[in-house]
Amino acid sequence: MSETQAAGAAPTPATAESTAAPDETHHWWRLIAIWVVLSAIATPLFYYLAGPHMPPGAMTNMAEGARFDFNILMVCAIPVLLAVWIYLLYAILTWRASRGGPEPVAGPYSRGHLGLQVGWIVSSTVLVLFLFGFGTYALVQPGGAGGGQGASPIWTPASKTILPIQVIGQQWKFTYRYPTFGGFETNELVLPNDTSIQFNVTSLDVIHSFWAYQLGVKADANPDYNNVAFTTTQQLGRFTVRCAELCGLWHGAMFNYGVVVTKRQFESWATLTAVRLRHNTALLPPYRLTYTPDANGADGGFYPNNVDPYSKVEMYGAPQGKGAG
Numbered sequence: 001m002s003e004t005q006a007a008g009a010a011p012t013p014a015t016a017e018s019t020a021a022p023d024e025t026h027h028w029w030r031l032i033a034i035w036v037v038l039s040a041i042a043t044p045l046f047y048y049l050a051g052p053h054m055p056p057g058a059m060t061n062m063a064e065g066a067r068f069d070f071n072i073l074m075v076c077a078i079p080v081l082l083a084v085w086i087y088l089l090y091a092i093l094t095w096r097a098s099r100g101g102p103e104p105v106a107g108p109y110s111r112g113h114l115g116l117q118v119g120w121i122v123s124s125t126v127l128v129l130f131l132f133g134f135g136t137y138a139l140v141q142p143g144g145a146g147g148g149q150g151a152s153p154i155w156t157p158a159s160k161t162i163l164p165i166q167v168i169g170q171q172w173k174f175t176y177r178y179p180t181f182g183g184f185e186t187n188e189l190v191l192p193n194d195t196s197i198q199f200n201v202t203s204l205d206v207i208h209s210f211w212a213y214q215l216g217v218k219a220d221a222n223p224d225y226n227n228v229a230f231t232t233t234q235q236l237g238r239f240t241v242r243c244a245e246l247c248g249l250w251h252g253a254m255f256n257y258g259v260v261v262t263k264r265q266f267e268s269w270a271t272l273t274a275v276r277l278r279h280n281t282a283l284l285p286p287y288r289l290t291y292t293p294d295a296n297g298a299d300g301g302f303y304p305n306n307v308d309p310y311s312k313v314e315m316y317g318a319p320q321g322k323g324a325g
């Protein structure tokens with residue numbers, strides 16, 4: 001704004017200010033009232049209506065924990081969002097310049113308002129510190145966060161009986177070994193309900209990520225590393241497993257489905273599968289927490305025992321024909 005304009009506009013604010021001064025608190029309390037009312041409506045509306053339908057659902061304690069955490073974050077965020085939007089809308093409607101009206105001028109508060117500044121810093125600090133505390137608690141409380149805790153987990157489930165299942169990532173599929181049922185390996189991930197499960201996640205080649213979305217588990221699958229993630233099933237149904245780490249050409253096709261069944265169904269499935277796959281299991285390397293791939297297919301290696309590592313026989317443990325390749 002030029003000097004002449006400012007000088008020309010000067011008489012107007014003098015008259016505006018005299019009427020605006022008692023109006024300031026009026027605006028302030030009106031804004032607070034709108035904010036309190038809308039927050040009191042929107043926050044429980046979200047929490048009780050939308051909250052129970054938020055992903056990833058409640059199939060396991062991990063998934064339910066993630067959903068609860070998300071809902072708490074939203075409950076903290078909604079009043080902040082409303083404060084910004086209400087103020088913005090109120091300012092646009094109330095303090096906008098009207099055609100032919102007086103030149104809009106800022107009051108003395110445009111130079112600084114100590115109460116507002118201190119209030120803003122204190123309230124945002126309190127909010128951030130609360131979220132820090134809550135986040136730390138939520139990370140630890142259900143037995144880790146389902147993200148894998150490395151080879152020696154600190155937070156373990158309370159349950160005495162934990163079913164171990166090994167997750168093996170490789171380009172480009174996941175397979176699962178059940179060490180307590182003879183160590184058979186299958187591409188079906190079947191889990192018993194109401195059971196604490198210990199996933200031992202590893203890889204045979206590059207880095208992958210075992211992401212069982214509805215289970216609330218997403219754990220890195222790294223070669224030569226055993227990454228442990230816990231979860232406790234609490235609902236029957238199907239779930240999706242995807243690789244969540246770009247791992248090569250067919251990364252996008254690296255997914256399958258799993259299912260949570262009753263304990264009895266699981267027992268019979270596992271027992272039958274152990275019998276059905278016993279010939280394959282005999283060809284597998286013994287169960288270990290990690291496997292070192294051997295491209296030359298030496299004994300104990302994980303590719304067919306032929307000379308050409310790039311033969312058409314792809315699966316480790318597959319019958320090793322002499323003329324393969």
Ligand SMILES: [Cu+2]
Pocket residue numbers: 169170172207208209243244245246247251254
């Ligand atoms: Cu992958």
